[in-house]
Amino acid sequence: MEGIPQASIMVLLSGVLVGILFGFVLQRGRY
């Protein structure tokens, strides 16, 4: 894992949040 940057809290949060938004919209839109 040398040379691989540490994930910041924003990297983690933004990734999960984009997924949450997409999952929410898919469910509400009944796809």
Next chain:
Amino acid sequence: MNSAFRDVIFVNDITLLRAWLLALVISIIGANFIEDIGLMGADGLRRQAFAPIAAVIGGYIFGLGIVMAGGCGSGVLYKQGEGQFAATIATFGFGVGLISTMHGPLKPISKFLKSYKVSIGGGEDAITSPALWDILGGQGMKWIIIAVIAAIIIPVVLKGKPFAKGPKKGWSWSVGGALIGVVVVLAWWASYFWGGQARGLSFSGPLSDFLMFALTGNSQAPFDPMFNILGIGVITWSALYVIGVPLGAYMSSKGLGEFKLTAPKDPNELVRVFLGGLVMGFGGAVAGG
């Protein structure tokens, strides 16, 4: 995507196809706009190499798989958030199919099918990941071609009365379609800004990245930058949204009072969705997402 095309074929209803077209046109305009105003760095949108044989064969096999599995990549992920156990089994099959094709014994087949690539021009100036406008006259044609695509799609969308009142529960097709388009554009930007590489909101590669991380501690992503998480493993940004999709669907279904743990009564159904997932995984990996 699965439901949009399924309804056209099986119940002759193009409502969800209209939603898909609306999402598509917003995504095309939005993603290219933020690329042009420089929000995705010097490299811009990452366009895939054009491997037509792999795209057609992989896409066809993926299509067979999604019908068996009961949903496409994002479909089986979000349905888990509604409590559907069959979707979990389908996702498991999807992951096995993906990893064995991207990293395992089926990789040579995928590599062979992807070996035929089409690029434009030659030498150092060759465009290896051509967009439609590269074929039809170059970068100057970009917004003309996007305008033509929008001009074809928008009347189809408008014919479905997008401003009519929606159902009592959930959103109308047009609200859902528009918001999917917005989230897709947001994901393009966020993937560049936080993930280190502008990429589309696809699920084949990211599910493989997530499961590789979960099972081995290393996403082993072929293209995307990876990040070290607290020294316990390395993961891609896109693998993180794989975690978020069922969570978001869970929040939505809970809010609507629709969350319910369900499982098929017929065990054959579980076998079918698992096999469908495997087929999806192979097709998705070959087609490139």
